[in-house]
Amino acid sequence: MTDRPGEVVAAALFRDGRLLLAQRTRPAELAGLWELPGGKVEPGETVEDALRRELREEIGVEVSGGERIGAAVPLPDGRMLCAYRVQLVAGVPAPLEHSALRWVDAAELSTVPLVPNDREWLPDLQEHLLRRQ
Numbered sequence: 001m002t003d004r005p006g007e008v009v010a011a012a013l014f015r016d017g018r019l020l021l022a023q024r025t026r027p028a029e030l031a032g033l034w035e036l037p038g039g040k041v042e043p044g045e046t047v048e049d050a051l052r053r054e055l056r057e058e059i060g061v062e063v064s065g066g067e068r069i070g071a072a073v074p075l076p077d078g079r080m081l082c083a084y085r086v087q088l089v090a091g092v093p094a095p096l097e098h099s100a101l102r103w104v105d106a107a108e109l110s111t112v113p114l115v116p117n118d119r120e121w122l123p124d125l126q127e128h129l130l131r132r133q
């Protein structure tokens with residue numbers, strides 16, 4: 001995958017028909033809402049590097065892969081927000097930088113208060129959950 005600074009990567013981690021969500025602590029307008037763990041791609045990093053680093057830092061697990069899911073969402077600061085499906089390689093997710101983590105099934109996902117940008121991905125995430133992959 002090519003080097004793409006200026007992107008925010010968000011990781012979709014599925015297990016047994018559930019998706020991992022993380023509850024944001026900041027900024028104030030997003031605190032309490034749920035998102036996919038991730039963050040900004042740093043200069044010189046690939047998307048896969050950034051996914052691996054962010055998940056290590058934020059939830060303490062090793063992941064691999066990075067297949068795009070859903071549309072790229074433009075952020076107000078000019079970055080693009082993109083979701084990628086990742087595979088768990090090692091570790092047990094823990095909320096190291098979020099207030100909580102939760103695994104949601106397709107029904108729960110439709111009722112969880114997601115950060116506004118992530119609502120764009122709901123149909124794609126639901127489709128993955130209903131396929132139980």
Ligand SMILES: Nc1nc2c([nH]c(=O)n2[C@H]2C[C@H](O)[C@@H](COP(=O)(O)OP(=O)(O)OP(=O)(O)O)O2)c(=O)[nH]1
Pocket residue numbers: 008009010035036037038039040041075081115116117118
């Ligand atoms: N990580 C993540 N960020 C998201 C999602 N949806 C969404 O709108 N965002 C926004 C919130 C922020 O404006 C930006 C990423 O911020 P971040 O705080 O997670 O990134 P970071 O850890 O690299 O940032 P920082 O420490 O430098 O602030 O993207 C999502 O699902 N995951």
